[in-house]
Amino acid sequence: MLKAIKNILNKDGFNVATAQDGKEAFELLEHTTYDIVITDLMLPHANGLEVVGKIRHDDAHRNVGIIVVSSVGNEETITEAFRLGADDYLKKPIMAGELMMRIRKLIANKTSKTQFITKKK
Amino acid sequence: MWNDLVNLLFLAYEQFNLLPLFIEIALVFIFIAIMTTLLSYGSILFRRYNGYVYNKRLNHLSPIIEDLITEQVLLNEHLGKDIPVSEIHFDQEAINKKIFKKPEVRQILIDTLIRYRKNFRGEVGELLRKLYIDMDLIEDSFTKLRKFKWETKIKALVELTQMDIPISDSMLLPLTNSRNPTLRAASRNAYIQLSKNEPFKFFDIATEPILPWDQLEMFKIITTSKDITIPNFSRWVSYSTNKSMVIIPSKHVR
Numbered sequence: 001m002l003k004a005i006k007n008i009l010n011k012d013g014f015n016v017a018t019a020q021d022g023k024e025a026f027e028l029l030e031h032t033t034y035d036i037v038i039t040d041l042m043l044p045h046a047n048g049l050e051v052v053g054k055i056r057h058d059d060a061h062r063n064v065g066i067i068v069v070s071s072v073g074n075e076e077t078i079t080e081a082f083r084l085g086a087d088d089y090l091k092k093p094i095m096a097g098e099l100m101m102r103i104r105k106l107i108a109n110k111t112s113k114t115q116f117i118t119k120k121k
Numbered sequence: 122m123w124n125d126l127v128n129l130l131f132l133a134y135e136q137f138n139l140l141p142l143f144i145e146i147a148l149v150f151i152f153i154a155i156m157t158t159l160l161s162y163g164s165i166l167f168r169r170y171n172g173y174v175y176n177k178r179l180n181h182l183s184p185i186i187e188d189l190i191t192e193q194v195l196l197n198e199h200l201g202k203d204i205p206v207s208e209i210h211f212d213q214e215a216i217n218k219k220i221f222k223k224p225e226v227r228q229i230l231i232d233t234l235i236r237y238r239k240n241f242r243g244e245v246g247e248l249l250r251k252l253y254i255d256m257d258l259i260e261d262s263f264t265k266l267r268k269f270k271w272e273t274k275i276k277a278l279v280e281l282t283q284m285d286i287p288i289s290d291s292m293l294l295p296l297t298n299s300r301n302p303t304l305r306a307a308s309r310n311a312y313i314q315l316s317k318n319e320p321f322k323f324f325d326i327a328t329e330p331i332l333p334w335d336q337l338e339m340f341k342i343i344t345t346s347k348d349i350t351i352p353n354f355s356r357w358v359s360y361s362t363n364k365s366m367v368i369i370p371s372k373h374v375r
Contacts, residue, residue, distance in 0.1 A: 001236075001240045003187060004190075004191070004195055004240065004241070007191045007195050007196060008195055008196075011195070011196050092239065093239060093241050093246060094240065095241070095243030095244070095246075096195070096241060096243065096244070096245045097243060097244065
């Protein structure tokens with residue numbers, strides 16, 4: 001799944017860094033700021049919800065867009081993901097086109113929000 | 122040398138006969154225990170070795186298979202251009218490579234395609250299905266379905282269901298009434314998922330009960346499957362002589 005999503009995003013011109021688990025994701029986030037983080041919920045070492053929570057509590061990554069992609073589809077988990085700060089939630093099996101659209105929309109929203117804040121200042 | 126060995130065994134047998142009965146019984150039990158332990162360890166070692174060989178093969182083949190799926194499906198240039206999936210053609214040279222003719226490679230390929238299908242739907246999901254059909258992997262699954270071993274049949278059922286390949290009633294219906302509970306449950310679940318018009322037709326011929334765990338699995342499939350045709354359950358409530366066939370529709374009605 002990781003490699004598949006990476007290939008799809010690369011095809012559309014995105015630069016992608018991948019992490020096998022939550023711990024590796026945190027290590028990557030320590031050194032770089034990303035526009036979007038796409039995470040599953042079932043991850044070794046730190047699960048997806050922990051990843052979402054930790055990113056949102058970190059000032060350096062507060063504006064990163066987070067999309068959760070998971071086969072978990074129960075209401076409590078989805079609500080919890082949004083409560084912790086996820087911007088979007090896709091239930092597997094996903095449509096590649098839909099994922100791309102949501103990523104683009106999220107990036108566009110973040111950009112317009114940043115521009116709005118800059119203008120306001 | 123053989124004579125010495127036969128003599129030794131004969132001597133041991135003579136000595137064994139001279140021992141008191143309870144010692145003889147104890148020795149027999151010790152012998153059985155040692156043999157069972159050795160056989161168990163042998164079996165574990167054999168399985169571990171097989172697992173090791175499989176993993177080694179998997180590590181070697183996975184990148185090749187993933188590259189094929191990436192090139193032919195994920196990065197297919199016709200995707201997202203409003204071309205019907207049925208009209209998209211794969212690179213024949215790539216899908217007909219000699220390596221993809223080997224049975225063990227084809228099995229890994231099927232497993233990988235299923236894993237991808239669990240993650241992707243829409244055009245990508247349909248194209249994965251087309252790759253499965255175009256590479257004749259569908260025939261591999263049907264061959265497995267005709268095998269005698271029930272585990273192999275279940276594997277085939279899972280593959281065909283995941284790939285949304287219709288199975289003829291003459292092949293699937295008898296399995297829904299199999300005496301093996303695991304095969305029976307798997308084929309009933311496959312029938313519900315694959316039959317678009319009458320997903321509960323097997324209720325008509327069912328003489329074997331639906332076990333509680335299978336009922337749970339069935340509920341899960343019914344509630345998560347899209348476009349499932351819910352039949353008029355009253356016909357089984359009124360006429361079936363099979364108790365579980367009456368209980369299940371009653372629960373569904375509720």
